[in-house]
Amino acid sequence: MGKKLATQSTSQSRSKSKSKSKSGSSGLPLSKQELTKIHDLMVKSRALEERMIKIYKVGEAYFWIGGPGEEAFGVPLGMLANKGQGFDHDWLHLHYRCSPTLIAMGMDFLTPIRLIMNKATDKCTGGRNFSNHYSFPEWNVAPVTSPIGVQYSIGIGTAWAQKRRKAKGITIITGGDAGSAEGDFASGLIWASRKGSELPMLITVQNNKWGISTHYDEQHGEAHVSDRGIPFKMRTAVINGNDPIESYIRLGEEMAYIRKTGKPVVLEASVSRLFGHSSADGVNRRDELDCLEEFEKLLLKKDVLTEKKIKQIKDDYDKEAQNAQIKARAELSPEASTIWDHFYVNSESGDWRDF
Amino acid sequence: MANMAQSIRMALHYGEKHLDVKDVFGQDVGAPMGGVFTATQGLETSWNTPLDERGIVGTAMGIAMTGDICVAEIQFCDYIFNTIDLLKIAGNTNWVTNGNVSLPLVLMTPVGAGIRGSVYHSHSFDAIASRLPGWKVVMPSNPLDAYGLMLSAIKDPNPVMFLKPKALMRVRGEELIPGEPANEKELKAMIDQPVGGSAGWKAKWPNLEEHLVEIGKGKITRQGSAATVVTYGRHVLMCNQVADDLKKEKGIELEVIDLRSIYPYDWELIKTSIKKTGRVIFVNEDTEVTNFAEHLSYRVTQELFYELMARPKVLAGKNLPGIGLHANLEEASVPQVPEIKEEVISLLQEIP
Numbered sequence: 232m233g234k235k236l237a238t239q240s241t242s243q244s245r246s247k248s249k250s251k252s253k254s255g256s257s258g259l260p261l262s263k264q265e266l267t268k269i270h271d272l273m274v275k276s277r278a279l280e281e282r283m284i285k286i287y288k289v290g291e292a293y294f295w296i297g298g299p300g301e302e303a304f305g306v307p308l309g310m311l312a313n314k315g316q317g318f319d320h321d322w323l324h325l326h327y328r329c330s331p332t333l334i335a336m337g338m339d340f341l342t343p344i345r346l347i348m349n350k351a352t353d354k355c356t357g358g359r360n361f362s363n364h365y366s367f368p369e370w371n372v373a374p375v376t377s378p379i380g381v382q383y384s385i386g387i388g389t390a391w392a393q394k395r396r397k398a399k400g401i402t403i404i405t406g407g408d409a410g411s412a413e414g415d416f417a418s419g420l421i422w423a424s425r426k427g428s429e430l431p432m433l434i435t436v437q438n439n440k441w442g443i444s445t446h447y448d449e450q451h452g453e454a455h456v457s458d459r460g461i462p463f464k465m466r467t468a469v470i471n472g473n474d475p476i477e478s479y480i481r482l483g484e485e486m487a488y489i490r491k492t493g494k495p496v497v498l499e500a501s502v503s504r505l506f507g508h509s510s511a512d513g514v515n516r517r518d519e520l521d522c523l524e525e526f527e528k529l530l531l532k533k534d535v536l537t538e539k540k541i542k543q544i545k546d547d548y549d550k551e552a553q554n555a556q557i558k559a560r561a562e563l564s565p566e567a568s569t570i571w572d573h574f575y576v577n578s579e580s581g582d583w584r585d586f
Numbered sequence: 587m588a589n590m591a592q593s594i595r596m597a598l599h600y601g602e603k604h605l606d607v608k609d610v611f612g613q614d615v616g617a618p619m620g621g622v623f624t625a626t627q628g629l630e631t632s633w634n635t636p637l638d639e640r641g642i643v644g645t646a647m648g649i650a651m652t653g654d655i656c657v658a659e660i661q662f663c664d665y666i667f668n669t670i671d672l673l674k675i676a677g678n679t680n681w682v683t684n685g686n687v688s689l690p691l692v693l694m695t696p697v698g699a700g701i702r703g704s705v706y707h708s709h710s711f712d713a714i715a716s717r718l719p720g721w722k723v724v725m726p727s728n729p730l731d732a733y734g735l736m737l738s739a740i741k742d743p744n745p746v747m748f749l750k751p752k753a754l755m756r757v758r759g760e761e762l763i764p765g766e767p768a769n770e771k772e773l774k775a776m777i778d779q780p781v782g783g784s785a786g787w788k789a790k791w792p793n794l795e796e797h798l799v800e801i802g803k804g805k806i807t808r809q810g811s812a813a814t815v816v817t818y819g820r821h822v823l824m825c826n827q828v829a830d831d832l833k834k835e836k837g838i839e840l841e842v843i844d845l846r847s848i849y850p851y852d853w854e855l856i857k858t859s860i861k862k863t864g865r866v867i868f869v870n871e872d873t874e875v876t877n878f879a880e881h882l883s884y885r886v887t888q889e890l891f892y893e894l895m896a897r898p899k900v901l902a903g904k905n906l907p908g909i910g911l912h913a914n915l916e917e918a919s920v921p922q923v924p925e926i927k928e929e930v931i932s933l934l935q936e937i938p
Contacts, residue, residue, distance in 0.1 A: 318652065357684030366683040373651055374683050378671050384640050385672075388648015388656075395608065402648075414668075418641035425636070573685040574720060576743040581719060583885075586802070586853040 257533035261476055266535050269310070269475045273302040273523050274541075275548045276331040279340055280506075282552035283347050283362055287510050291560065292347045295514055297363045298328030300505035301437055303522035304472035307479035308403070308435075309335025311486055314370050318398035322371045322389035324382035326406045327363040328437065329375065336370060340555035348556075351565040357572070358565035371400070380406055380413030383434065387422040390430035394493060401431040401489045408499075409442025411456045423495035424463035432495040433486060434460070437472060439504040444512065460497030472500025473522040587758040588766055588773060593729035594625040594694075594750065595777060596763060597736035598657060600794045602631045605740045609649060611635050612642055612659030618784040622661055623696060623755045627779040628789030643669040643693065647676050650691040655740060660695040662703075663711040663749070670714075676745045677720030692739045692746050697725070698871050699909045699920050700753025700820055707752075708909035708916065710872035712818070715747050716849050716881070722801050723848040725749040727822035729759035731846060734799030742801060749848075751819040764795035804852035806859070810839030813865035813896075813933055816856055816882065818845040821869050821921065828927045838934065848878060853885070860886060864895035865933050871920040874902040896936035901929045 257263060280299040287295035298305055309332035313321045325332060330343060345353040347362035355365045366374040373385060382404050390402035404419065423430040436456045440447040453459060460467040466488065470481045478500065485496045503519040530536040574581030588596065601607035609631055612621075616634040620627030635642050639660055646658035660666045666673075673693075680688045699708040715723040722744055726732035732750075739746035758770070767773050776790040807822060808815075808829040815825045822844045829840040841859050845851055860866050866886055868879030883898040903909075903920040910916060 322648075322652070324648075354684065355686070356682055359682050359684065364682075366686045368686050373648075374679055374687055376675055378675065381644065381672060381675060384644025385648045385651070386644075387641060388645040388650070389652055390648070391645060392608070392649050392652040392654050414640055415644065418636075418638050418644060421636050421638065422641050422645065573681045573683075575722075576680055576685075576688045576690075579744075581850065583850070583853070583881075586850050 257535050259476060259533055259535075260480060263535055265479070266530060269306055269479060270526060270530060270536065271544060272306045272310070272335045273331070273475065273526065274544050276302045276306060276334040277523055278545065278548035278552045279330055279334060279343060282340075282549070282556060283343065284506060284514055286344065286347055286556055287514065291556075292362065293349070294361050294510050295347065296327050296361055296509035298330045300439070300503035300519065300522065301328050301472070302331040303475040303526065304437060304478045304500045304502050305329060305331025306335045307475055307482050308332045308405070310479070311482050312336060312403060313400060316369050316371055318393055318396050318400055320371050320400045322373065322386070322393070322400060322402045324373045324386040324389070324402065324404045325365070325375055326382065326410070327361070327375050327377070328407070329365065329405060330363060332405070333365060333367070333372070340552050341558060344552070344555045344559045345562065348559050349564065350559055350562045352559070352562045357569065379410040380415040382406060382415070383413070383419035384415040386432060387419060387430065390423065390432045394430055399490070401433060401486065403433045403435070405435050405437060407442070408436055408438040408440065408447055408456055409445065409450055411436055411459070412450060420460060420463050420465065420497070424465050429494040431489050431493045433489055434495060434497045436497075436499045437502045438499055439502050441504055441508065443508045455499050457497045457499035466494070466496045468496065468498045470498065470500050472502040473520055473525065475522065475526055587760065587770060588729045588763055589756050589758045590726070590729045590732050590750070591623045591625045591755045592773065592777060593733040593759070593763055594736055595627055595629070596766070596791070596794055597733045598626060598629055599789070599791050600737060600796070601657065601740045602629060604796070605737065606655055607631060607657060607740060608654045609633065609656040611645070611656070613637055613661045615659050620779055620784065621659070623750070623752065624779070625750070625755070626659070627784070628777060628787075639665055639669050640672060643672040643676070646691045646693060647672065647679075647689055650689040650745070651687060653690075655690055657692040657694060657740065660693065662707050662709070663695040663697045664706040664709040666695055666711060673718050673721070677718045679720070680744070681720055688743050689745045690743045692736070692748055694748040694750055696750045696752035696755070698751050698753060698820060699916050702911060702913065702916060703752070703909070704911040705908035710870070710903065711749060712848050712870060713872040713876060713878045715749065716878040718747075720745065722746045722850065723749065724801055724846060725751060725819045725848060726846065727751070727754065727819055727844050730761045730763055730797070731799050731805075733763045734797045735801070735846065737796060738798045738801050741798070746801070749819065753820045754823070757823070764797050765793045767792055799846060802847045802850040802852060804843050804845045804847065804855045806841060806855070807844045808840055808842035810841040811862055812838045813840055813867065813930060814856070814859040814863045815840050815842045815867050815869060815930065816845060816879070817842065817869040818848065819870070821871060824921070824923050824926055825869055827923055828930055831927065832930065840930065851882070856882065857890065860890050861893055864893060865936075867899040867901060867929060867933050869901045869921055869926055871903045873905045874900065875905045877902045895938045896933050899929055899933055901926060
């Protein structure tokens, strides 16, 4: 399945790639260690998403939404993020296809599986929200929301606080092409680019060409969403988000630019949407380019990995994901009495009956 | 005595000096204007934003996420409506993240009619604000309470909406803010930006002290036993006047409660008063259908039904699409002193 990856280097950027990455013995512009790490994390993320889809399909979750097909972009992003808590680490405002990024940052399987299964042990939401709606304050990962595009407005605030402190961290925002129609996307561009008050923001758009069932061509007149940064004199880039090598190199370059200059970048990455929008439209495999399959073909061709090794990696992660499901299945569901928990901070009641 | 704009300004100054407020921002909030009601003049941390309400609310949420404290402003609540989903998110963030992420921010916005503000400078927001769970919502009726509520809002770890009754921004109080010079002219010379611009001007702040008004606590502004009048914002002044008039004219003593906090609200104060009077009227100027007072009135019927001597009343703004500019139109749209008085008398005359 899957259309051919046209090329391993389809970058059409207004910011010229200046990559000097070392070419490994494979002849590819990354070392074998980097390539195998990226591959490992992509497989891991895919195994997680496929497990979560199974969990939904067997009726152990009410809803699935996630990011299979975005691994080639999301994994490099997570690898390159300066992970941690506080101003000197990056802030991440992610959308609901962000599992690859968080897997690359070190998220285990149990956390997202508890989330999709609405367990009391779900540390992100306490059983309150959909899959892929994470929050990790210990990594500066802002809560993922269902309203589309709001992260482009909220991210302004973390970037402002970082800039005010001259902190090392930058603000990274991800979102979809359809969500860029929301006013918040324009807010992000306007506030990030004010003369003399530019913000250290990596504003990204993962263009999968769809907003649920509505195609890109029905929603957009612009050739590239990232072109909207041009009138704001922002550095822009369009990358092939189905190519993990290009994503890793280009994201690294753009993030280095932001860290050095404190100025924003709008980066658009073309990606696939392998299982549709969510479980709402069937969660069946679509005929789109599979970035993982293509990457594996390349790694086999270049003798970076063997088929046996790839199978072993997949089997190991499938087993790990299955074990996480088995463990989560045995855990308790949230008690009805918890609905009032965390209405206000510090256990202050927000129930008017208590006033 | 300070007016409310000056008291908010002093509270924000106290906040940036002593409570670690890092940013005060909104449209025209920074120099040279210092706010359309001058409530942010002379501050060190104030700055101007693009004319973008969603950006303002989103930025406040992002700043709060980092743990920094900020006070943001929507210039008039009439322009807050395009931020409703962000306000929903701000309210639910602590809850939906199971307590992982709190948003300690203050959002202030002028509300209500009374300044001939026409259709888009006269809206109220208290009813809608009361339907944003996770927020605390306060509205002062005098400068000292404005100061105390603002400091409490800044200290609160939750998002707090600070509704400023715009018709009271130039109204002076009856009590000094701790540290405020007693002489109005002296205060003006110290903290009012000279007319003509801010260039080279710096405020000389008085040595202000902390004064907190606990969020969730109301205040009795007139004591009495004939009937309870529950209100907030600028209608506290009108209801006080009605109470004073009726006392003088008929010897009737009303109990007026300034709720000060819309959510959480001071039910104990309301309940205790109604148990004493047996009669209650709720007065505010937001539109009357699904008005916040309807919730309070409902609660009265559920919990105090057999202690009532009359049906609870709600007197609110007419359910109109807007407030017309002409005085005749504005005054017919939101409760005025004669109408409040008439309704109170009707409440007093009801025979159980």
